[in-house]
Amino acid sequence: MNGQWKNTFVSLSNIRKNLLAVSSTSDISSNDFVNQYLLQMTVLWTLQKHRYFNDDENYFITMFHLIEKKDQNIPFNTYNEFINSLLIELSALNDNHLSIDQRFGRLRGCKSAIFINISHLHKKANFSNANYYNSLKSHLSDNEISKSLGILTVLDRIDFEINGTFLGSLYEWLISSRTKRKGGVYYTPVELTAYISRYSVRTLLMGQFGVKSRYSPDAWVTYFESLDSTGLLRLYETLINLTILDPAVGTGQFLESVIDELLSIYSNLVKKFKALNLSLPLNLITNRSCNTGNLIDLTKIIDQTEFEFYLLTHLIFPKSLYGVDIDPFVIPFTKTRLFISFAHRIKLHEKDFHFINPFQCNLKIGDALLMAWEDFFPKTLTKKNNFSLILTNPPYIGESDNKELFRKYSVAYPTYYEGKLNIWYLFFHLALNLVQSGGIVSFLVSNYWLTASGASKLRKRMLQETFILEFIDFKENRLFEGAQGIHSSIITLKKLKKQNSSINCVFYTKKEPMNNQLLNKMSNQLVFQINQKNLTLNNWDDYFHFLPSDVSLILEKVINRSSPLRASTYTVKEGLITGLNKITKRQVEKYGYHSTWINRGIYVFDIKNINDQKTIQTFTTEENKYLHPLYKSSSIVDYSTRVKTDQRFLYLVRRDVDISTIPNIKKHLDQYQTATYNSLDHPPYINRPRKKEIFLSPKLVTPQRARKTHFGYSCTEWFAAQDVYFVLEEKNNIQKLKILLILLQSKVSFFWFSWMGKKKGSQMEFFGESVSNFPIPKKLNKGDLLARIADYLIFLNSLENKQSEYEQLRRFLEEGIANIIVYKSYFNDLILTSPSQNQLYEDVCVFLVKSLEKIDIEHFLKIRYAISVTENVTTTNKTEFIKLKESILSKINASFHKLVSDKRIEKLNREISTSQIVEQIGNYYDSKNHLI
Structure with a gap:
């Protein structure tokens, strides 16, 4: 964001706090009104700079001084009274009409720039003169000015x-941020709307x-x-009949970019007409009462602002642009915003353009869905016509926290509704319903829809009913300031039941600064086409x-030689949903608990926390059996897990225990009944506890x-919570688990999940669905050997504080041996194809087993x-562990010296x-195994 803009925004935000402090109420409606008031004052300020008011560029400060001096010619006792009266006067004065008023001086009409609710002015706008301006403080810093409550003081800077x-x-x-997140609203940077508008409009016309x-x-x-005179006239007819909709219009940035694009095309079109000595007629309504008018020739208009005035007021605003938004305040504001842009563009304050019709915008308040x-x-x-082009940045709202909201949408969209959807998926279905055949739809959305389980109907319809034109994935380039976790993409398509054999794809694999050059750097990114x-x-x-073609070919080879994990003897399970871990500040406020209770464990205890220690000490030996060590996802290391943890989880399952038989635990939980009974399905038992075998079995x-x-x-x-997923083998076959471990930790696996798995930005997601889709080679090569290598890697990665000491050995086992066998398992007939290479491979594997x-x-x-983890550990136990560890290390070191001295392994590598294939996989990764 522009630094100067941000400073101004911060100052006005601080002023808002001060205005709210002096308001009679601090409810949501007052907050909304103060926001409107600050925006309205900013609009008036910019109109002042164009001499709309008494031909004075400093009109508002001039009037402030006159009111402060109690000038006899000024009939206002306070500045607040003056502003309120001026807003009422301007709301009745038609655009560009002139008025001379003894109270205000010479005014130029700007009715379309007044969006604040006039009826609320006298009720809610009751501010002192000091809230508006203090000239003595104009030399202070922005922060100091903010505290002075001077709206005009900030605007004057x-x-x-x-x-x-x-x-x-x-x-x-x-x-x-809270309001935006709740409404799923993030407004769109101009660089993106400009690109989408240009691409969509020109693609449609071509x-x-x-x-x-x-x-x-x-x-x-x-x-x-290439257009001749016939083609140019046809293009003009197409242009004047375009209808362009933003169904989540917000503040109108998309529409403003469309205006820029349409005016650019019209201007170039007129130049071509002039060069060919052709006329370009436009019907102007000059008598509204009988809807009559006359034709003018656009090629004869010399003044560019006059040319744009006619286009905007007679074609673009009334006939080409449409917008809808559910926010009742934003639509009046957006109309004002478009009017300000229009007035500045054509220098309305310098002209005597006559508005036959008031400034028109097809903007409506409503729930688009x-x-x-x-x-x-x-x-x-109509039955014959729909919109030509629909483009938008729709709201992002998930179903999980908005059940009531989504219930009415499920009734309205029974064909396309499915669980776990995001509201923008319905906006896409709406767009396909509203756009005409052959029309364009372009959405700026999170890239999560590609693999989201709640978007399956969206993808199916897109595949069957549209001709996908372009997909741009910005990856880790954050486009929306303050929108954490949103990874943006642009999808543009045509409503046409035909599949595109060459979709243009752009992947931003390099992180770029967010500025007006971001979209100009596409050629530096990964650009490819896909059928x-x-x-x-x-x-x-x-x-x-x-997928790029070379990636697609590799993955097709994997798929053809594999079956999905879900079709095997493996299953994937989610961790515990604990329900209530500890007392939080929110629960203290909600249920009236004492503030000292914050961080006390309910179902999750910290053995280093004094209060939790005291609670655990009240449990009997029998009751302690319900306490289990609880691990976080950070306790997972490559190939192994950590076992030290300070967390203990109270695993209470309704089918396993009667709470009355464990009185000390019951007494503990009874303290938190208001929380447990409001949060759990069957209090005091935990929600969705999972089968205990998941946490006890090999996994x-x-x-x-x-x-x-x-x-x-x-x-x-x-035991672990839902941020961890568990992979089990139905017969607890340890060897199968270890073979799968090597496969999942391989470079082929990394390549697979990078391109075929679920992702959130650069983060891979290992949900049950994603892991269940992992490919298992149908002809697994050297499984026994892979399991033995897994033992070595599990052991080496279990040695805490000695990771660097054995890094060379780990890398040798993983990259020099395990990956070779994995490559051979997935691409058996495509690598090491000569008899001598295969013999070398077999010889090395025999040597490895020995x-x-x-x-x-x-x-x-x-x-x-x-x-x-266990209490009462004896010295004998510790000694046994040390001896066992040293014995295993001795074996591994001896094996390593044998392996590195054999030149056949080096040759095989x-x-x-x-x-x-191996080279192609490697080409997509840098030295840190990050996707390029």
Whole structure:
């Protein structure tokens, strides 16, 4: 954000706090009114700079001084009375009409710039003179000025032009983060709306003329220059009949960018007409009462502002642009914002343009998903016609915390509704319903829809009913200030039941500064084309996968030689949903608990917390059996898990225990009855407890999200919450789990999850669905050997505080041996294809089996767990553990010396690294194994 703008926004935000402090109430309506008032004052200030009021660029400060001096010619006792009276006067004075009033002087009409609710002025706008201006403080810092409560003082320090974009950004700033998050509203940067508008409008126009080449600036020039007089007239007819909608219009940034684009095309069109000595007629309504008028020739208009005036007032605003928003305040403000931009663009204050019709905008207040569109825009929406183009940044609202809101949408959209959807998916379905056949839809949205389970119907409809034109994924480039966790993308498509064989895709693999050059740097990113029919990649899942051709070929080979994990003997389970962990500040406020209770454990205890210690000490030996060590996702390391934890979880399951039989635990929980009975389904028992065997059986564990594949093995008790997922084998086959561990930690796995898995920005997601889609080779190569390598890697990664000491050994086992076998398992007939290479591979594997001595990793892990977690650990236990650890280390070191001295392993690595598939996989990663 512009630094000067931000300073102004901060100052006005502070002033808002001060105005609220002197208001009679501090409810939401008062907060909204103060926001409106500050915005309205800013609008008046910018109109003042264009001499709308008494031909004075400093009109408001001039009037302030006159009122302060109690000038006899000024009939106002306070500045507040003057502002309120002026707003009432301006709300009745038509745009660009002149009025001379003894109270205010010479006024130029700007009715369309007054959006504040006039009826609220006398009730809520009752501010002192000091709230408006204090000239003595104009030399102070922005922060000091803010505290002086001077609205005009802050505005007087602005040394840049206040335009529509500034006003839209100020509106966004004045809405708190809480309000925006609740409404799913994040307003759109002008760089993005400009690009989307240009791409969509020009693609639509080129498509209307049957141009098959993809839009680009060069393609547009070629197309435009090729038009003869017939083509130019046809283009003009197409332009004047365009209808463009933003169904979540907000402050109108999209519409303003569309205006810029349309005016640019019209201007170039007129130049072509002039060059060919052709006329360009436009029908002007000059008599509103009988709807009659006359034709003017646009090519004869010399003055550019006059040319734009006619286009905007007779074509673009009344016929081309449409917008809807559910916010009842934003629509009047957006109309004002567009009027200000319009007035500045054509220098309205310098002209005597006569408005036959008032300034018109097709902006409506309504719930776009529920309103009767034909009633709101009856002339535009008919049985034959729909909108030409729909573009928007829709609201992002998830279903989980908005059940009541989504219930009415499920009734309105029974065909397309599904669980776990985001509200913007319904906006997409709405857009397809409202756009005409061959029309364009362009959405700026989170990229999460590609793999979201609640977007399956969205993807299916997109695949079947649209011709996808372009997909841009900005990855880690954050486009919306203050919007944490939103990773943006642009999807543009045509309503056409035909699949595009060459969708243009841009992946921003490099992080760029957010400025007006971001979209000019596409060529520096990963740019490729994909056939629409390949988006689901052999129907392996129902996700969309935008893949470069070389990546697609590799993954197809994996799929053809694999079956999904979900079809095997493995299952994936989510961790515990604990319900109530500890007493929080919110619960103290909600239930009236004492503030000293904050951080006291309810179901999760910290053994270092004194209060939790005292609670646990009241439990009997029998009751302590319900306490289990609880781990976080941070306790997972590659191949292994940590076992030390200060957390204990009270695992109370209704089917396993009667609360009355454990009186001390019951007494503890009874203290928090108001919280447990409001939060749990069957208090005092935990929600969705999961089968205990999940946490006690041998298993693989993975965090819900991580930047790379991150799976660990555990054969001991290991409870964790829902930020951890558990992979189990139906018969508790330890060897199968270890083989899967090697597969999941391999480079092939990292490549798979990078392109085929769920992602949130650069974070891979290892939810049950995503892990269940992981491919298991049908012909697994050297499984016994992989399991033995897994034992070594589990052990080495279990050695805390000695990670660096054994890094070389770990890398050798993982990259020099395990990855080779994994590559061979997935691409058996495509790598090491010569007889000599295959013989070398077999020889090395035989040598590895002989050289890698067996180690009892289960015994080691169980003793480690016992001395780390269990109470009453004896010296004998500790001694046994140390001896076992040293014995295993001795075996591993001996094996390592044998392996590194054998040149065949080095040769095999060279051979496999030159394989085309292995090279291609490596080309997509940097030295830190991050996707390039």
